[in-house]
Amino acid sequence: MIRLLYFSISGNTRAFAKHMETYGKEQHAQNVDMPLVEIKEITDDSMFEAEEKDFFACVPTYLDGGNGLDSGTNEIMTNTLGEYIEFGDNAQRCLGIIGSGNKNFNWQYCLTGKQYAEKFNVSFVADYELRGTPSDVERIYNLLAEVVTK
Numbered sequence: 001m002i003r004l005l006y007f008s009i010s011g012n013t014r015a016f017a018k019h020m021e022t023y024g025k026e027q028h029a030q031n032v033d034m035p036l037v038e039i040k041e042i043t044d045d046s047m048f049e050a051e052e053k054d055f056f057a058c059v060p061t062y063l064d065g066g067n068g069l070d071s072g073t074n075e076i077m078t079n080t081l082g083e084y085i086e087f088g089d090n091a092q093r094c095l096g097i098i099g100s101g102n103k104n105f106n107w108q109y110c111l112t113g114k115q116y117a118e119k120f121n122v123s124f125v126a127d128y129e130l131r132g133t134p135s136d137v138e139r140i141y142n143l144l145a146e147v148v149t150k
């Protein structure tokens with residue numbers, strides 16, 4: 001089982017997570033050794049819970065200012081996911097971060113995901129733009145499947 005915790009403001013990350021869930025079902029139907037994908041949305045209204053199983057976290061990037069050239073790198077909007085990972089021992093259950101963003105933001109592309117990986121001392125497993133393409137879903141599913149089935 002691959003577990004994905006995600007946070008989404010405008011729906012892109014939610015769409016990506018749902019595509020991962022569907023893709024996992026298809027792969028599992030063809031080969032029972034391929035893991036299913038279980039997804040869980042974290043929102044500002046979420047009750048913080050102690051995670052009992054390992055998970056990956058998908059985080060989009062929202063930074064203040066954010067023109068990619070001369071603005072700050074302060075996280076806005078997505079902070080609740082970081083707090084959720086920090087809650088109790090959850091960070092120890094985190095197997096890695098999948099970052100997303102938009103390449104128009106230049107060097108700030110996926111920066112929040114990279115900051116989370118550094119902060120929680122976990123790997124930055126993969127990145128994708130916006131909702132991700134079908135090939136992003138396949139690529140990232142395979143990367144995560146390798147981690148959970150090894």
Ligand SMILES: Cc1cc2nc3c(=O)[nH]c(=O)nc-3n(C[C@H](O)[C@H](O)[C@H](O)COP(=O)(O)O)c2cc1C
Binds near residue numbers: 061129
């Ligand atoms: C105000 C704002 C700031 C953003 N800043 C960044 C950024 O610094 N780096 C980046 O890669 N993407 C940035 N993005 C793009 C989002 O990360 C991208 O659209 C993402 O897919 C949104 O995910 P969501 O729809 O799940 O909320 C920004 C978008 C907005 C609206």
